[in-house]
Amino acid sequence: xxxxxxxxxxxxxxxxxxxxxxxxxxxxxxxxxxxxxxxxxxxxxxxxxxxxxxxxxxxxxxxxxxxxxxxxxxxxxxxxxxxxxxxxxxxxxxxxxxxxxxxxxxxxxxxxxxxxxxxxxxxxxxxxxxxxxxxxxxxxxxxxxxxxxxxxxxxxxxxxxxxxxxxxxxxxxxxxxxxxxxxxxxxxxxxxxxxxxxxxxxxxxxxxxxxxxxxxxxxxxxxxxxxxxxxxxxxxxxxxxxxxxxxxxxxxxxxxxxxxxxxxxxxxxxxxxxxxxxxxxxxxxxxxxxxxxxxxxxxxxxxxxxxxxxxxxxxxxxxxxxxxxx
Amino acid sequence: xxxxxxxxxxxxxxxxxxxxxxxxxxxxxxxxxxxxxxxxxxxxxxxxxxxxxxxxxxxxxxxxxxxxxxxxxxxxxxxxxxxxxxxxxxxxxxxxxxxxxxxxxxxxxxxxxxxxxxxxxxxxxxxxxxxxxxxxxxxxxxxxxxxxxxxxxxxxxxxxxxxxxxxxxxxxxxxxxxxxxxxxxxxxxxxxxxxxxxxxxxxxxxxxxxxxxxxxxxxxxxxxxxxxxxxxxxxxxxxxxxxxxxxxxxxxxxxxxxxxxxxxxxxxxxxxxxxxxxxxxxxxxxxxxxxxxxxxxxxxxxxxxxxxxxxxxxxxxxxxxxxxxx
Numbered sequence: 001x002x003x004x005x006x007x008x009x010x011x012x013x014x015x016x017x018x019x020x021x022x023x024x025x026x027x028x029x030x031x032x033x034x035x036x037x038x039x040x041x042x043x044x045x046x047x048x049x050x051x052x053x054x055x056x057x058x059x060x061x062x063x064x065x066x067x068x069x070x071x072x073x074x075x076x077x078x079x080x081x082x083x084x085x086x087x088x089x090x091x092x093x094x095x096x097x098x099x100x101x102x103x104x105x106x107x108x109x110x111x112x113x114x115x116x117x118x119x120x121x122x123x124x125x126x127x128x129x130x131x132x133x134x135x136x137x138x139x140x141x142x143x144x145x146x147x148x149x150x151x152x153x154x155x156x157x158x159x160x161x162x163x164x165x166x167x168x169x170x171x172x173x174x175x176x177x178x179x180x181x182x183x184x185x186x187x188x189x190x191x192x193x194x195x196x197x198x199x200x201x202x203x204x205x206x207x208x209x210x211x212x213x214x215x216x217x218x219x220x221x222x223x224x225x226x227x228x229x230x231x232x233x234x235x236x237x238x239x240x241x242x243x244x245x246x247x248x249x250x251x252x253x254x255x256x257x258x259x260x261x262x263x264x265x266x267x268x269x270x271x272x273x274x275x276x277x278x279x280x281x282x283x284x285x286x287x288x289x290x291x292x293x294x295x296x297x298x299x300x301x302x303x304x305x306x307x308x309x310x311x312x313x314x315x316x317x318x319x320x321x322x323x324x325x326x
Numbered sequence: 327x328x329x330x331x332x333x334x335x336x337x338x339x340x341x342x343x344x345x346x347x348x349x350x351x352x353x354x355x356x357x358x359x360x361x362x363x364x365x366x367x368x369x370x371x372x373x374x375x376x377x378x379x380x381x382x383x384x385x386x387x388x389x390x391x392x393x394x395x396x397x398x399x400x401x402x403x404x405x406x407x408x409x410x411x412x413x414x415x416x417x418x419x420x421x422x423x424x425x426x427x428x429x430x431x432x433x434x435x436x437x438x439x440x441x442x443x444x445x446x447x448x449x450x451x452x453x454x455x456x457x458x459x460x461x462x463x464x465x466x467x468x469x470x471x472x473x474x475x476x477x478x479x480x481x482x483x484x485x486x487x488x489x490x491x492x493x494x495x496x497x498x499x500x501x502x503x504x505x506x507x508x509x510x511x512x513x514x515x516x517x518x519x520x521x522x523x524x525x526x527x528x529x530x531x532x533x534x535x536x537x538x539x540x541x542x543x544x545x546x547x548x549x550x551x552x553x554x555x556x557x558x559x560x561x562x563x564x565x566x567x568x569x570x571x572x573x574x575x576x577x578x579x580x581x582x583x584x585x586x587x588x589x590x591x592x593x594x595x596x597x598x599x600x601x602x603x604x605x606x607x608x609x610x611x612x613x614x615x616x617x618x619x620x621x622x623x624x625x626x627x628x629x630x631x632x633x634x635x636x637x638x639x640x641x642x643x644x645x646x647x648x649x650x651x652x
Contacts, residue, residue, distance in 0.1 A: 127564050138501065141509040175464065175552040183467035183549040207553045208560025223509040226501040227533045227550060228557050234534025235561040238453050242596070243569065246589045253589060256582035263572045263579060270568070 001031050002090055002311040004304065005083035008038025009058035009076040010096020012294050015042050018095070021300035026050060032308055035083055037076035055079050061293065065099030069107060077101060081108040084286035090311035091287025093278070093303050095295045102139060105281045105288040114324035117143065118283035119151045121158055124232065126213045129270050133159045136222040137229045139281065143221035145188040149196060153323045154282040155217040156199035161313040162306065167200050171215035173224065174204035185221060198322065278303035286316060327357050328416055328637040330630065331409035334364025335384035335402040336422020338620050341368050344421070347626035352376060358634055361409055363402040381405050387619065391425030395433060403427060407434040410612035416637035417613025419604070419629050421621045428465060431607045431614040440650035443469065444609030445477045447484055450558065452539045455596050459485045462548040463555045465607065469547035471514040475522060479649045480608040481543040482525035487639040488632065493526050497541035499550065500530035511547060524648065604629035612642060
């Protein structure tokens with residue numbers, strides 16, 4: 001049995017999508033137990049493996065993260081993180097304020113001893129549909145080479161345990177594939193990663209091949225990672241917009257669009273982040289999953305499933321024993 | 327009359343595409359004079375405003391940049407750069423080895439006195455077709471705030487004079503729009519750019535809105551810029567590949583593709599870098615334009631036109647007077 005703490009109040013379409021996802025997850029997974037935190041007046045579901053806890057506050061998207069965590073002690077997000085800290089739940093899931101959830105992770109759940117900087121990890125789509133694990137996408141903007149080495153170790157465990165990839169290829173994001181390319185950060189990190197035998201280092205990868213299954217795990221600093229993540233999303237969206245306006249540009253194009261509709265929606269599904277679950281703050285002494293703020297029920301369900309697998313696979317315990325000690 | 331020095335031997339499809347572009351440029355622009363450097367046996371064009379100079383060497387794509395520039399003294403690239411240094415030509419254009427051309431720019435043409443680090447600038451497509459000026463995309467991987475401030479000044483002049491944009495909006499690429507967002511480099515740069523009155527600073531822009539006309543000039547360090555540039559190119563290519571395989575996936579899809587063909591090629595043209603010319607190394611005491619290695623004749627022609635406008639608009643003189651003195 002895995003127990004998860006769920007924040008009912010976070011996200012653009014909460015609590016509706018959260019309740020729908022929680023109900024589906026409980027029905028699909030007979031070994032899942034959920035503690036749900038939120039406003040009791042808005043909770044309209046019941047289940048034998050669902051425990052509800054009322055919270056009088058909620059953290060808004062506009063709240064200043066650290067202050068919100070410190071002041072709103074009876075918010076659904078703080079209470080969910082506290083349940084992880086207290087060992088009641090192995091992980092928590094929220095679609096709320098990203099900064100606040102990261103703060104809750106750092107200040108309430110806490111770091112694994114020996115992990116210098118937790119990293120935010122996401123799984124991004126590739127053309128083949130396989131996807132790749134990418135970190136850090138924004139937890140730590142000014143990273144040092146030793147932080148990036150730990151990201152590689154954490155990402156390696158994540159890809160193996162959560163995504164089921166045997167001996168993942170772990171690469172360093174850089175502006176050239178040759179070992180001597182890059183800025184001082186990537187040049188030094190290359191040396192550290194080459195010397196580490198706890199994972200399979202496959203060298204540098206360039207941003208232009210990320211969607212072409214260049215590696216299973218790609219490591220970078222939080223500034224560059226956030227930049228590339230937003231650039232990927234934005235470029236895909238802008239190109240999609242251009243195609244869409246072409247498809248709707250004339251009567252004959254609309255006809256062609258009708259013919260292509262089903263196959264194009266398959267392509268769009270491959271590009272859909274919802275399929276790949278939420279982002280996870282790795283290096284904490286518990287599982288903290290952030291579902292996208294604009295999550296629909298399916299995306300939130302993916303995030304719950306992800307947290308459940310992380311609990312079953314005991315990734316926090318593994319990270320504590322291997323990365324924490326290192 | 328503007329005189330340009332052209333490297334006939336650089337690029338994947340040289341000298342064929344170079345000769346075609348040079349001939350067209352000479353026919354289109356009656357005030358253009360060209361000095362062409364290369365192997366005399368391969369030059370098959372003649373023109374009253376074309377001066378040919380034979381070179382016994384050429385720099386290969388695989389050559390180590392700095393060494394090539396120092397050793398291959400009679401190469402077409404070195405000779406073209408030397409013509410700029412000697413004042414025979416106001417600028418040079420090459421589609422050859424990027425690193426070698428940057429070295430030729432730095433060591434032969436030389437920096438404008440007072441410019442700490444030259445920056446590589448490109449113009450990238452936006453959804454509207456307007457495009458934006460982006461620098462540095464790789465000249466200097468470990469940049470400091472004061473370098474980024476100079477890039478803003480250089481980019482501002484470039485956008486105004488070469489692209490004809492009145493009072494360009496100059497922005498800083500960052501991982502959030504708020505002034506306090508980012509790493510230590512962008513936070514400090516934000517302060518410097520805010521305090522400078524020589525250009526119109528429009529604040530931070532995120533990588534997700536780059537293709538949406540977020541700004542006319544976008545400034546970043548060479549590591550991040552190169553990363554984003556390659557990510558944009560790679561993502562566009564990967565998505566294009568997915569669409570293409572859908573369009574050719576069945577007989578009915580092929581039919582739809584046929585209907586859409588003309589309009590889709592319009593979209594592709596908007597995304598085509600060749601339309602926007604080459605990249606330019608700004609901050610040098612002469613104009614150095616790098617056409618893409620895989621340029622066709624049209625792309626090389628755009629690069630020649632770009633160098634010609636730069637010469638006419640006397641951007642080097644303006645930069646020397648404003649940025650150099652500053």
